[in-house]
Every structure is written in structure tokens, then in C-alpha cells.
Amino acid sequence: MIIAAARELAEAEGWEAVTTRRLAERIEYSQPVLYSHFKGKDAIMAAVAVEGCADLAADLRAARTSAPDASRAIAEVSRAYSAFADQHPALYDVMFNQAVDLPFATPGAPAALHAAFNELAEAVRPYAGDDDLGLLTETFWAALHGLVTLMRGGRLPREAHDRRLALLLARFSQ
Amino acid sequence: MIIAAARELAEAEGWEAVTTRRLAERIEYSQPVLYSHFKGKDAIMAAVAVEGCADLAADLRAARTSAPDASRAIAEVSRAYSAFADQHPALYDVMFNQAVDLPFATPGAPAALHAAFNELAEAVRPYAGDDDLGLLTETFWAALHGLVTLMRGGRLPREAHDRRLALLLARFSQ
DNA sequence: TCTCCGAATCTAGCAACGCTAGGAACGAGT
DNA sequence: ACTCGTTCCTAGCGTTGCTAGATTCGGAGA
Numbered sequence A, B: 001m002i003i004a005a006a007r008e009l010a011e012a013e014g015w016e017a018v019t020t021r022r023l024a025e026r027i028e029y030s031q032p033v034l035y036s037h038f039k040g041k042d043a044i045m046a047a048v049a050v051e052g053c054a055d056l057a058a059d060l061r062a063a064r065t066s067a068p069d070a071s072r073a074i075a076e077v078s079r080a081y082s083a084f085a086d087q088h089p090a091l092y093d094v095m096f097n098q099a100v101d102l103p104f105a106t107p108g109a110p111a112a113l114h115a116a117f118n119e120l121a122e123a124v125r126p127y128a129g130d131d132d133l134g135l136l137t138e139t140f141w142a143a144l145h146g147l148v149t150l151m152r153g154g155r156l157p158r159e160a161h162d163r164r165l166a167l168l169l170a171r172f173s174q
Numbered sequence C: 001t002c003t004c005c006g007a008a009t010c011t012a013g014c015a016a017c018g019c020t021a022g023g024a025a026c027g028a029g030t
Numbered sequence D: 001a002c003t004c005g006t007t008c009c010t011a012g013c014g015t016t017g018c019t020a021g022a023t024t025c026g027g028a029g030a
Helices: A002-013 A020-026 A031-037 A041-065 A070-087 A089-097 A111-127 A133-152 A158-172 B002-013 B020-026 B031-037 B041-065 B070-087 B089-097 B111-127 B133-152 B158-172
Strands: none
Touching: A002 A020, A002 A041, A002 A089, A020 A031, A041 A070, A041 A089, A041 A111, A070 A089, A070 A111, A070 A133, A070 A158, A089 A133, A111 A133, A133 A158, A133 B133, A133 B158, A158 B133, A158 B158, B002 B020, B002 B041, B002 B089, B020 B031, B041 B070, B041 B089, B041 B111, B070 B089, B070 B111, B070 B133, B070 B158, B089 B133, B111 B133, B133 B158
16 A cells, blocks of 8 residues: 555656655655654655566567567567667656665566566577577667656656667667 | 765765755755755756766776777777776766656756767767668667666676677677 | 563654745945 | 945755654554
8 A cells, every 4th residue: 555655646746755754654654664664765766666667568569469470579579678668767766776685687587577677588588699688688678778767857858769779670670 | 975975875875875864964064955956856866977977088088089990999988897896886877877856868968968879879980881870870889878777786697797798799899 | 469571662853955025235326 | 434235054845865852653563
């Protein structure tokens, strides 16, 4: 319930609006109750991030499995990734931008995170050739991540996003 | 002087340690003096970011002009970019990660920013082919940015960075 | 039925944050 | 000598994440 409230508040007004006081008010408890369920604000954000990973994984899977061929699959997965970041900026932020202490590139990482990564990997697989699939997927993921974060931070013009994505896909799924 | 102090403090202890009080103490003035020179903390951070852009541009230029051919140039520029992010994490953060209100993808952007982008563009140019150089450079930049930010956030294992970079270069400078 | 204990919750407060209002000190110009 | 504008500081506002101590309340044992 705390997680759901935090997520709603963050998606509606951004993480800077998610204060422990507002969150407590939202769940109709007092502030210290939050600290009896979570170690601190960071832990709450981490929990929201894990939820977000599951959602992202589901989106990516839907995009991949409904594509008719490998070329469309990687394109649709990329589009779905961008769309997720675009439609849930606060969620994306806490998942991949902000510093929350979640184990990531280790076996201890949350299952939802592995699931999302695996969807990317499956989309990339047909184009891996002799390259290491894991590393190539990481690289492709990083490129997607760079595109969406720079765009959201105002560092890249929004209107050319599709064309940049096309260039990336051309280089990665030639 | 304020800018230099802010940069030192940020590079030494990260931006969360840069408070207006500590900054005032560092420059041996009182807090309100900061606000007579800058509109607020964000403006100070933006000024530091502009300084950082100039430094980055210089690093990239040195890397590019000292390379013997196009292939080595783009590789060295990428390496220099990674190294800059690695050696000046706080600086990199305020330049490309945190939300400071600097004009970016517009004519009004600081000259240093254009300079840094142009260095990337010159390195990418030999591989642009029929593609739009600006868009391709943006895409390549985004990929670099994604790699370094995900790595610094602990989302990608550090030790494989060189191999990921090699994969990226293989795809962008085939 | 009465008493006690532990869990859950609240009120109140701490230190630190960004930022600002109001006044004191000081040099330049008349 | 007097005024004025600049420069600076003290003090304080509202907010933040987080915590200590008191309080309430339900179930178990005598």
C-alpha cells in the first residue's frame, strides 16, 4: 500500500514531491509508520523500482512476442522501451537514473529486472553473430537508455527521437 | 571563485555534500552572498556544468587530433569521453544527468557545449555515410552516455566496459 | 474478570536544507 | 560633514528525512 501510494504520487508529481509527510498523509497514517515498514525513503523508492521493472518487462515481452519477425521485434521492443520511459518518467527515473541501492548486474538482482533484461536480449539475439549476447544486450540497452534520458533531460530534441532510434536500429540490426 | 569552490567540493564529496552553507563557509563569506551572485543553487550548478563542458571539449579534441586515422580517432574520443565521466563523476552528473536549466539542443546553448558536441561529430563524420551527421552524432553520444551512466549507477559491471565500448564502436564505425 | 505484556501508532522534536528579510558597516560623491 | 548606494551579515522561515518517548489497544494468563 505504501509502495502503491508512493508510485502514484511520484507518477503524478515527480519524486521531488514525494516527501515522507505527504506519503504518510496519503496512506492516512503518521510518518513514523513508514519507517517501521521500510528502512527509509530510499527503500521505498527501491521497492517502487522493482515494481516498475516488472511492468517494463511485461511491456517489452508484449512488444517482442507480437512482432512477426526478428527485425520488427527489435524495433518494437525499442519503441516499447522508449514509450515506457516517456509515459512513466518518474518510474523510469527511480529504476535507472537515481541512486537507489539495488543489486543490479549480479545474481542477487530482482527477478523482474532479469526478466526485462532478458526481453532485450531475446530481441538482440538474432543480431548477435559471434559477439557475446550479454555484452551486446548491455550495449544496446545503454544506447536506448542514453537516448531516453538525454531526451527527457532536454539534452536532445524530442521531435527527432524516432529518427535517432532508426539510426540506432540500423547499426545494431543491419 | 564561487564556481571553483562548488566544483572542488562536488568533485571531492559529490553534489549532495554541496550545500549553500558549506559553500559559503568554503569561500569565507556568509550564505546570502551566494544569492547576490547567483539566482540559486541551480544556477551555481549550471555554471559549473558549463565549465565542465569546456574541459570535456578540450579532452575530446586532444584525443581526436592526436589519433592517426579516423578509426583510431573515434575510438580515442570514446575512450576520452568514458575517462572524463569516470574521473569527474560529479562534473559529469551536473552536465548531463541532473536537471539544471541550461539550454541544450538550441542555438542558445553555451559555446563550450557546442564545442564538445562538434568534437564528437568530427569523430563520427567519416562513418556517417548518407545519414544525417547531427542525428548520428546525437545517437552515438547517447550510446556513450548510456554506457557511462549505467556503469556509474552500478547497473552495468565495470570490468566489461572496454568490451562494451568495442562492441559499440564495431557497430558505429564498421 | 482483572492484569499484564507486546505490538502498533502518534505527538513532538532534531538537525539540516534552500532561501530571504532587515539592518549594520563602509567607501564615494557633494 | 553628511548622505547615498553597495556589500555584507545576523536571524529566521518553511520544509526536508528521520527518531525518541509516550500512548493506546488487543490478546494471553491468573
